[in-house]
Amino acid sequence: MSLLPVAEAQARLVALGRVLPAETVSLEQGTGRWAARAHQAQRNQPAADLSAMDGYAIRFADLPGPWRVIGESTPGTLPDLSLSPGEAVRIFTGAALPDGADAILIQEEATRDGDSLTLSGEGPRQSGQHVRRAGSDFMLGETVIAQGAQINAARIAIAALSGNGRVMVGGRPRVALISTGDELVHHEQDAQGVNIPASNAPMLRALMTPSGAIIEDHGIVRDDFETLAAAFRAAKDADIIVTTGGASVGDHDLVRPVLQSLGAAMDFWKIAMKPGKPLMAGTLGDSVVLGLPGNPVSAYVTATLFLLPLIRAMSGAAEPLPPLHHGRLGHPLPAGGPRAEYLRAIWRAGDVVTATDQDSAAVLSLAAANALIVRAAHAPAAPAGETVDVISLT
DSSP states (O other): OOOBOHHHHHHHHHHHSOOOOOEEEEHHHHTTSBBSSOEEOSSOBSSSOEESSSEEEEOGGGTTOOEEEEEEEOTTSOOOOBOOTTEEEEEOTTOBOOBTOOEEEEGGGEEEETTEEEEOSOOOSSTTTTEEOTTSSBOTTOEEEOTTOBOOHHHHHHHHHTTOSEEEEOOOOEEEEEEEOTTEEOTTSOOOTTOEEOOHHHHHHHHHGGGTOEEEEEEEEOSOHHHHHHHHHHTTTOSEEEEESOOSSSTTOOHHHHHHHTTOEEEEEOBSEESOOOOEEEEETTEEEEEEOSSHHHHHHHIIIIIHHHHHHHTTOSOOSOOOEEEEESSOBOOOOSSEEEEEEEEETTEEEEOSOOOTTOHHHHHHOSEEEEEOTTOOOBOTTOEEEEEEOO
């Protein structure tokens, strides 16, 4: 069986999933999720012409003054005032301009004596200076959140300001985690001898939590055919079943034969990438099954490239794949091999340097990395200073 290119495998995996039903939730509940429809502004922002500074609302045509102060305007009220020639209104930042005013004389450039106001500085240079025009941020009916956009902190602000006190977002996928391997013990237990604390489940939970997925940890499952089959049956209601380990070709790698015995439809197996070649995907009933490698580094990289995009796609994300950035290589790299490579790297101020240890078992270098350098299969040697593709890690 030939190895599948990463981009093709990503597209095929995303196609296996279904976009989950949308729901309307509070802004707090929508944080981190994806908009299921475009959201339009329900009001103008600002709702009226507002002052951007403390000072005096004037008619620009009346410069250089003097003026008579006829009242004041404070934030949150519409002033019942109208300026005639030679009149001014004391105004504060965020307050509405009175009728007739079209500029702000800032208080640092004005001198007031009772109701008399004179210019003591340069004054506004044009009509509209220091004025936030009504609707200058957004207008009633304008799209403020696009369908498929993630509801981040900034979009929470614009949703609230635009009158969208609740948002319609995609559903939250239920993800069942199954860790396989006789060598594993729970991460809270002491590992004796050659046993290994199970790190993949808590690592994947940490990766998935910001996506809004509902995560169910089915624990460690021994390398036994019937035990593993029972674990898959117990996870049958999940939208995504994720296994770690057991997806290779050894005598104890039982994930694929167990799934096939349960009637799973296998879509692909083995990817042309390093680390992470033994990746498997298919469906079991209504669930998408994704078999990640058992090695924590390989599991992390493949989760970043496959699991998270699948969750995002099923949650309604318009762009589920991790974005590629460009960085300047801090040192030369040798020519690449026959598989695409994802090198753990440290990204600082536009320069990227690879972690010293790229062994797929070196978790310490993963913890130090904040990026992956992406190199195509058979990439030629790259000199220092060359621009390379980079995926940021959280």
